[in-house]
Amino acid sequence: MPTTLIHAKRALTPSGEIADAGILMRDGVIELIGPREGMNVPEDAAEISATDKSAIPGFVDVHIHGAGGRDVMEGTPEALSTVARAVARHGTTSFVATTVTASADDICRSCEGIAKYVATQYEPHEPRAEVLGIHFEGPFLSEIRRGVHPAEWLRLPSAELLARFVAAAGGNSRILTLAPELLGAMPCIDAAIKAGMVVAIGHTDATYEQARAAIAHGARHAVHVYNAMRPFSHRDSGVIGAILTTPNVTAELIADGVHVEEAAMRLLLQAKSADCVILVSDGVSATGMPDGKYMLGQFEVTVTGGVCRNSEGKLAGSTLTLDKALRNVMALGKSFEDTTRMLTLNPAALLGVEFKKGALRVGADADVVLLDEAMQISGVWTRGVAVN
Ligand SMILES: [Zn+2]
16 A cells, blocks of 8 residues: 655644644554654655645544445445445545344344444455444334334334344444433443443433433433434423533534524534534435435435435435535534534544544544645545545
8 A cells, every 4th residue: 555645734633733734644544643844754655745735534424324325224245335435535434334223133134234344344445434333223212203213113222132233233333322211221221331332312202301311321422413302492401401411422413404403503512512512414325316216224215405305204314425514514603623523533532433533643544534725625535545
């Protein structure tokens, strides 16, 4: 693999911005990062002059179902590598493959496929995002806040059923989303934490107290805040009240301007500190594809004008890409540094992989995005390999 030096106008690192930066990538990792001037560059390194561009870490998407016409629940190497290549073009260099509610057998089959793919996904010279594991979105969700998750396969939280999923995922279980008000939620949270997973609150009708109880029990993340949640009211602030007022609980936001209106996005961005917001795509297979009919898990969705809905007209994930999420949140007045953090370091830290992903630092994977002045992508590297 070629050794590459990126010479950028600036680079964002966990310890601040480096002006006129050099990033040396060798064997898929960042070997050196610092001011370009005076940097000790090996003779065989190919230098890329990008002195009018900003370098940031590749995006880490903890909530994505598919892209490029394929869904992660297909579980095949073709489907997963298609998703991994499609999102890399938009700056996502790693992601957590997110399942939707289906029969236990189907979820297990998908997980086995994803696990097999994860074990063999690395191909030198092949630019694609890395699958970091599995996010289980369902089946332990609220019937009345299920969104497009099929009602027939919803289940009460069950540590036994979770154990089946964890076994099928073969060490790749990362996030469990559940509705904490359901009977059996607390033992299921315990089991998930014991299995090393992040427990997330979502698709829930929980009251403030129920959500607080789940947080006290170890839930520390909330999926697509506002969407598929008991609505906020000033006398019944509910799960949204609990998430917005509890520091350290990370909050996902789908910043496409369709899922959450602007004032509500601003409210979330003001209530949560910059290190507790995580921008996600909730992207479905239609991402990067023309309008039309697509599959999400096992049900059909229709995309019109880039907005994805099921046959009842309910929003069914998005076609948002994370480069667009970055521009949308910056347009609300958030700084470049904070917005970048919400797409990189925060999700990596949620997963406990912040020394490998989501940060430009020595020893981390060489996942790098170059942006022009308008925050449009002008280059992406996945583990040191350029995406064209
Ligand atoms: Zn959802």
